[in-house]
Amino acid sequence: MAKVTKVQVKVEAFVAEPTQASLESEVSPASAPRMSWSAHILSKTSKLSRSTQFIIAATLILSLTMVFVGQLVSERIQRAALQSAAEAGAYYMEAFLEPYVQEMSLSNELSEKSVKALDQLMQSRSLKHHIVSIKIWRADGTIIYSTDKSITLHKFPIDEIAEALKGTVVTDLGNLDKEENEFERERHVPLYEIYAPLREFGSGRVIAVGEFYVMAEGLVQEISRARQQVWQVVSAANLAMLTLLFFFVRRGDKIIHHQQVTLRARLLEQDRLHAKNAALQRKICNATEEFSHINELTIRRTGAELHDGPAQLLTLILIRLDDLGEDDSRVDQETLEAIRSAASDALREVRDLSLGMALPELNDLSLTQELHLVVQRHEQRTGTRVALHLDKLPLVAPLPLKLCIYRFVQETLNNAYRHAAGQGQSIRASYLNGVLLISVKDSGPGMASNAMVVEAEGRARLGLVGLRYRVESLGGLFTIEPSLVMGTTVKAQFKL
Incomplete structure (x- = not known):
């Protein structure tokens, strides 16, 4: 007999509602101030050290992961516990209820005798200690037997018994908000309900659905302890991971900071050397310009001195030689001509040299x-x-x-x-x-x-x-x- 557990937990609805609300808030006009606030937070965190920024980001990410994993594991534990309890309860109650519903294969009704037998069964201490109420459903959604006599022969929607009519066991924890659950709600104790198919002997055909409500205090406590253990393990693992990551990132942050300080010092030293080299280059250029200017002045002065000194002397020599040349008796004309020629050449060369050295x-x-x-x-x-x-x-x-x-x-x-x-x-x-x-x-x-x-x-x-x-x-x-x-x-x- 195939049995599949279908679990509907209020926690899922609790998670779904805030998610929908958050989506609605994102599209609401109030999202603009939130964006400015997030920008303000980002501007503040950007001033923190890299290790602090990493720890904040890692804490947020790991916390969200921890919540997701813890919630997932908790739901799996709750589902598994309900599955186990439903399987055990279904076998237990089928053994009690199936003999009384065999007559429904013919008349689709319970006899007065079967009803009284079920009422006596519910008065049993061992059963009453665990079972709060029992209901037997007909395939058309009519309750033909119930511990709460006020709903007997009342017809309700068949949504919750549809899966059980197909031969599967369905369980739910604390979902007592339906109209037929008024009797169970008045007990003010945690309950979980089980829908078990009741079959005809021999053919195995489902002829009715048995619904019974079981005390869930022990199950709830067990699930709560399991959840606490899961949260403790996940929190310890996240804390250990964050601690190790913090030390690694902190060490890397110190190395990066040291390298930045060293690099900044080298850049400052390079800027200082560059400024010093530029100043030296300016001094060299100024000195070169001064040297060139002085050199030109020196050449100009030398040309002037050549023109005013040797050139004038040579001119005087030529004049005196011309005077001596007029007296043929005292000086040899050939010698005078040679002196005159040499002095003329010297004068021409000195003048050419001075003209070449002089600048306008x-x-x-x-x-x-x-x-x-x-x-x-x-x-x-x-x-x-x-x-x-x-x-x-x-x-x-x-x-x-x-x-x-x-x-x-x-x-x-x-x-x-x-x-x-x-x-x-x-x-x-x-x-x-x-x-x-x-x-x-x-x-x-x-x-x-x-x-x-x-x-x-x-x-x-x-x-x-x-x-x-x-x-x-x-x-x-x-x-x-x-x-x-x-x-x-x-x-x-x-x-x-």
Whole structure:
């Protein structure tokens, strides 16, 4: 005989109702303040340490898990206890009730004799100590026997006996809110009801349903003790887990905090070194600019001294020699001519040298005017032509940069005249995205890639090396693009 237990517990309804209420509250207009409150809580917890945040989150999650597991295990224990009690009670009561209902297979009624026998059975001490009341249901929902005589031959809905009519045992704990349970409710004691199918001897056909209410005090106490044990075990396990996790996370939090402090100290040290390096770089740039300015002043003063000193003396020598030359009797004319020629050559060389070392006044000139000036002077001195291509250049530039550009263009044009006979001389200047680019090009025979460093005789090209040093001292970039086929291009790039 297959027997399946169907348990309906009030706890499930208790859990379902708050859940539904919570869902309704989520869609209610009052959810907006709750969101702001949760945001406030999040802002507060974000200021806590990682280990504290983890423990709070873990406690919430594990607590919810503990409640779920404890509730699930408690329900399973209650279901199992009711199952066991229902199975035992059903076997017990079937043995008592089935002999009295056999006559229902023919008349579908209980005889007066059977009713009296059942009433005497209910007066038994052993049975009365456990059983509060008995009901026998007909298949159409009519109660044909009951301890409470007021509901005998009354018809009720067959929902609660439907499963029992199919041959299964149905049990429920404390569900006494139906109309036919008034007698049981007046006892004010915990009861659980069992619906057991009553079968016909021989055929096994269900001819009635026996319902009986059993004292549940012992069962309730047993279920309560089991629940307490379950909650104690689950709580102890969660507490142990939280403790272990706290120590592990706390240790990791200390390591992370120590690494953060170390990293912050290293970043501060790096920032300090970066600021120190920047200050040193500014000092170097200032010193380089000062050196360049002093160097230009020194060269200018040297040129002036050469012009005012030796050149004047040589001029005086030539004048005196001219005076001596007028007296043919006193000095040999050939000797005088040789002295005059040597003095003239010396004077020309000193003047050329002083003109090369002297710079025009550049303070009031823009870069465009400065480039026009250096090209004009080169063309006048050499008698060659220079193509000048200028984009829009900055109107204001520092004096050291002007001096550097002037010397760069002057030296490269001199090299173009010396080594390329002034063929294809051109200057191109552009300014884009804060970068000033000056390039000087010629179309001469070209030069080898290592010609800047060593000549055939092994002597360094001091002019080009000096230009490199001059450009790089101002933070610029000096490049040469030599070619063995035709022409050479020299470039200077500055970031303004």
